[in-house]
Amino acid sequence: MTERDPDLLKENLPGPTVAIAAEALFLINLMLLPGLGFVMLMVLWLVHRKHPSPLVRNHLQQTVTVSLWGGGILVGLTLLALWLGGLANPWTWVIAILYFVCLHATLIIFGVMGLNAAILRHPYRYPVLGPRLED
Template identity: 45%
Template structure:
């Protein structure tokens, strides 16, 4: 992977982390825009990094929003057990997603391929 592709892979994973930590939605929109812009001329490794970051961002949003919403709908807002479960779930899943994003960012900085541990992102080499 050449230096420009490596910088773009780093940017993709940094935007994934920005979507989780700093600016949800805005980071995703920037990641979507970068993926659309860089995908046509990208090499195989950069395409892999772009796909991994984008699909992981989709999964992250689904895991955090939809499951949290389901917990609230099933348990009710007035139930204290719902709040304990919701806070525990959100904290643990969010931490796991941030750690996997930091790992992917480190791999991109090293110029190595990375695979997020999410369904649909594992492909045989």
């Protein structure tokens, strides 16, 4: 274990609480309370967007950006598939549901990885949708 890594067996909440809260709200928005989790994440971002810790700002920026882009892509492309294929075509539903479930599961996996990084006090960039990390 390096000097930077916390001892997870001795510390209850080793990472910065705001960064952990941002990642947890990202997952809550995806799995438990869609919409309400997003509103809570946006309130957290409004209150802490100028936080002195670059790690906290990183996790807030990543979760808010991926929530906006991911939600737009998730809903937008699902509706586009339904519109182009027609609601009466069963294959349209197969494609739309398969797309939605696969992308949704991918966002959840990336969110768990982000939460892990926040707990370990590491910066994190969501693959593809996350903004570049500040150097």
